Amino acid sequence: MTKSDFKKTLDRYRSAPGEFRVLEVPATRYLMIDGAGDPNSSPEYTAALEALYPLAYAVKFASARELGQDYVVPPLEGLWWADDMTAFTSARDKSRWHWTLMLMVPDWIPVAFVEAARERVAAKKAPPARLGRVRSETLTEGLCVQTLHVGAFDDEGPLLARMHDEFIPGAGLRMTGRHHEIYLSDPRRTAPERLRTLLRQPVRAVSDTA
Template sequence: MTKVDLKKALDGYRAKRGEFRIVEMPEMRYLMVDGQGDPNTSPAYTAALQTLYPVAYTLKVASVRELGWDYVVPPLEGLWWADDVTAFTSARDKSRWHWTMMLMVPDWVPPELVDAAVTKVAAKKDAPARLHDLRLEALTEGLCVQTLHVGSFDDEAPVLAEMHDQFIPNEGLELTGTHHEVYFSDFRRVAPEKLRTLLRQPVRPVGGEDHS
């Protein structure tokens, strides 16, 4: 049985350091959990990850057994925003951040298999505390600009500034949708200066309609 690695198979998960790339993202489905606050200190953030991963791995096993499809559990992803955008892009006031943490669900997996995985995880004695907050949802971002950031999460601001204030307007585009990150590195095991994070920003032509 071939094991599919979605982050290598999907074009939208390719990015290079120092290069801004315009991509068209199709509709994708994710397991999602929402929250607010500093991801370094918020119990809600930790609980979100402790909810997403057991369901994702249970779903992977079910895909192999019931559908004959094996795959690498995709990387963690996050949507990030703040009521005042400077709290995210420049001031980096993490206590004011809102987030949705996500794990991609392959397109061959039917919703009922996701429901069965959630039910199975819920039946365990140590069931995740935020399982009732988990949902399966489609995300359609459409036109996006993305790049690869290598380094600490706290060093993203200059890259985002260049993306938002120079590259995007110079291409006749404007921001729409929500800042999106894909974590290619496990931040629990990789030194901050070596972290690899895809930074994605949905955009539209200046004056165009927002389809996100």
């Protein structure tokens, strides 16, 4: 049985540091869970991860066992926003952040597999407290601007400011959706200065009023 690794095969997981890339991102299904607050200190953030990953692995194992298609669980992704986006880009006031954590679900996985996997995880001796809050949902972003940030998460601000204030308007585009991050590195095993994070922003042409 071959094992798919989407981080290596899907174009949407590719960008170069220092370059802003415009790409079309197809509709993608995810396991999602919402929350708010500082990801470094919020118990809500930790609880969200503790619910998301067991379900994702249960779906993966079911795919290999029942469908004969195995895969590497894709990288963690997150949608981030604040009522005032300067709290995210320049002020970095993490207490005001809202987020949706996500793990991609391959196209071949039937919707019923997710609920069956949830039941298996819930039946364990100590199931995640927030398992019921994880949902399966399709995210449609379409046209996006994307770049690769190498370094600590807290150093993203200047690159985001260039993306939002210079490249996007300069390309005749405007922002439409939520800031999207894809974590290509594991922060538990990678030094902050070596972290690789894709920064993605859905956009639309300024002339497009639809």
